[in-house]
Amino acid sequence: xxxxxxxxxxxxxxxxxxxxxxxxxxxxxxxxxxxxxxxxxxxxxxxxxxxxxxxxxxxxxxxxxxxxxxxxxxxxxxxxxxxxxxxxxxxxxxxxxxxxxxxxxxxxxxxxxxxxxxxxxxxxxxxxxxxxxxxxxxxxxxxxxxxxxxxxxxxxxxxxxxxxxxxxxxxxxx
Amino acid sequence: xxxxxxxxxxxxxxxxxxxxxxxxxxxxxxxxxxxxxxxxxxxxxxxxxxxxxxxxxxxxxxxxxxxxxxxxxxxxxxxxxxxxxxxxxxxxxxxxxxxxxxxxxxxxxxxxxxxxxxxxxxxxxxxxxxxxxxxxxxxxxxxxxxxxxxxxxxxxxxxxxxxxxxxxxxxxxxxxxxxxxxxxxxxxxxxxxxxxxxxxxxxxxxxxxxxxxxxxxxxxxxxxxxxxxxxxxxxxxxxxxxxxxxxxxxxxxxxxxxxxxxxxxxxxxxxxxxxxxxxxxxxxxx
Numbered sequence: 001x002x003x004x005x006x007x008x009x010x011x012x013x014x015x016x017x018x019x020x021x022x023x024x025x026x027x028x029x030x031x032x033x034x035x036x037x038x039x040x041x042x043x044x045x046x047x048x049x050x051x052x053x054x055x056x057x058x059x060x061x062x063x064x065x066x067x068x069x070x071x072x073x074x075x076x077x078x079x080x081x082x083x084x085x086x087x088x089x090x091x092x093x094x095x096x097x098x099x100x101x102x103x104x105x106x107x108x109x110x111x112x113x114x115x116x117x118x119x120x121x122x123x124x125x126x127x128x129x130x131x132x133x134x135x136x137x138x139x140x141x142x143x144x145x146x147x148x149x150x151x152x153x154x155x156x157x158x159x160x161x162x163x164x165x166x167x168x169x170x171x172x173x174x
Numbered sequence: 175x176x177x178x179x180x181x182x183x184x185x186x187x188x189x190x191x192x193x194x195x196x197x198x199x200x201x202x203x204x205x206x207x208x209x210x211x212x213x214x215x216x217x218x219x220x221x222x223x224x225x226x227x228x229x230x231x232x233x234x235x236x237x238x239x240x241x242x243x244x245x246x247x248x249x250x251x252x253x254x255x256x257x258x259x260x261x262x263x264x265x266x267x268x269x270x271x272x273x274x275x276x277x278x279x280x281x282x283x284x285x286x287x288x289x290x291x292x293x294x295x296x297x298x299x300x301x302x303x304x305x306x307x308x309x310x311x312x313x314x315x316x317x318x319x320x321x322x323x324x325x326x327x328x329x330x331x332x333x334x335x336x337x338x339x340x341x342x343x344x345x346x347x348x349x350x351x352x353x354x355x356x357x358x359x360x361x362x363x364x365x366x367x368x369x370x371x372x373x374x375x376x377x378x379x380x381x382x383x384x385x386x387x388x389x390x391x392x393x394x395x396x397x398x399x400x401x402x403x404x405x406x407x408x409x410x411x412x413x414x415x416x417x418x419x420x421x422x423x424x425x426x427x428x429x430x431x432x433x434x435x436x437x438x439x440x441x442x443x444x445x446x447x448x449x450x451x452x453x454x455x456x457x458x459x460x
Binding site: 018022041094104119122123150 | 183184187188213216217220221225226227228229232240241242243244245283286287290294295296297298299301302305306308309335336339343346347350351354355358359360361362363364365369370372373374376377378379380382384385386389390392395438439
C-alpha cells in the first residue's frame, strides 16, 4: 500500500484522538472511548485542556487535627495543621505539585478519605482518627477591594464543616 | 477533484521541513523538561514512594484503573524508583544533546507515562504538554543540527515522510490545546463578565505577589480577560494566516511570560514556548 496513504490513515486516527478525546460532553467521544482511550493512555495523550476553565479555581486548603490514641476524644487543644503547607519562598519546588494534588483531592469526597486521611494515618501510627475540613479562600470582588476591603483577610475564609475519620477504617482501605 | 485534494493533503503533511526548526524544538522541549524533572528529585519520596501520599496499590485503583496505560508497571523499592527517575533524566539529556533522539524520546515518553500513572495527584499542565512533545519527537529524524555528533552531515530539509507529518501534528496539537482552553472558558461567567483574570491574580495560592492594586485598574483586568479568551479561541485560525502568525505568536510569548511571572508557572510557560519553535522557520518558507 502507498506509504503516504498508510501514514495518512494513522494521522487521521491520531487527529481523531487528540481532537475528540478532550470533549467528554460529546456522545461520539463516549461511543468511541473504547478505541480512543487505550491509545491515549499508552502515549500519555489522555488530557483535557481546561486551564483556569470554566472558572478560575477557588483557592482551597485543608485544616486537620489528629486525634491521638493516648488522648482519646480530646481533639480540642490538639494542634491545627493545614495542607498543603504555605509556600516557602519564590522557588518552592514542590509547591505547584502539592497544589495540583490538593486540587485533585477536591474532585471527589472519597479521595479525601482514601488518599489524604489514609496517608495521615499511615505516617502517624499513634493516630486514632483525623478531623478535617476544607477552607475556601473567597476572592473579594473588584468593587469591594476598591471600597477598601483587604485582599487577604480572615473574613474571606469560608469553612466547611469538619468531618471526623477513623484511622482504623482509613487504613483498612489500603 | 480527488487528485487535487490528495495533492493538497500531501503538500500539507509531507512537504520537507527544516531540520534546524525541528532541532530547535527538540533542544528547547528536552532542556526545559530535563531541568524541571531534575528538581523532582526533591519531592520524589513524597509522591512516588509507598510511604508517600499514595501507595502503589491504591494508585492502581484510582478511577478504576481506566486511565492507566496498558503497559503500566512501577517499582516499589525506593532505590529502583531513583534508578528509573535517573534513566528518565538520562533519556531527556540525550534527547537534548541529539544522541539517538528518536529512541531517547520514546524511552523518555514511556518512563514519563509510568510516573504519571503512578500518581495522578501532582499532575498538571506541564506534564501533559511534555507527553505531547515527547510523542512527536519520537518521529522527528535528526538532521545534524544542535547535536553533539559533530561529524554528522547536516541536511537542511527533511527527506522522509514521518518528520514533516510529526511537525504538522505537533502544530495542530498546540492549536487543539488553545482552542479547547478558550472554548472551555466560555462556560464560565467570569470569562464573560471580564473578571476571571482578577480571580486568578487575587488568588493568594496561585499568585506570588499581592496584586490588590489591580482592583484600581479594572479596565486592565477586563482587557486581559477578554484578550486571553479571544487569543486562545482564534489561535487555530490565526496561526495559519501569514499576516497574523507573528502577532499571534508575539501575544503568546507575552501571555506565557506573564503567567510565569504572575502565577509562578515558569516551567509551564517555557514548555509551551518550546512548541512555538515549530511555527518559526528561519531558513525556508513554511
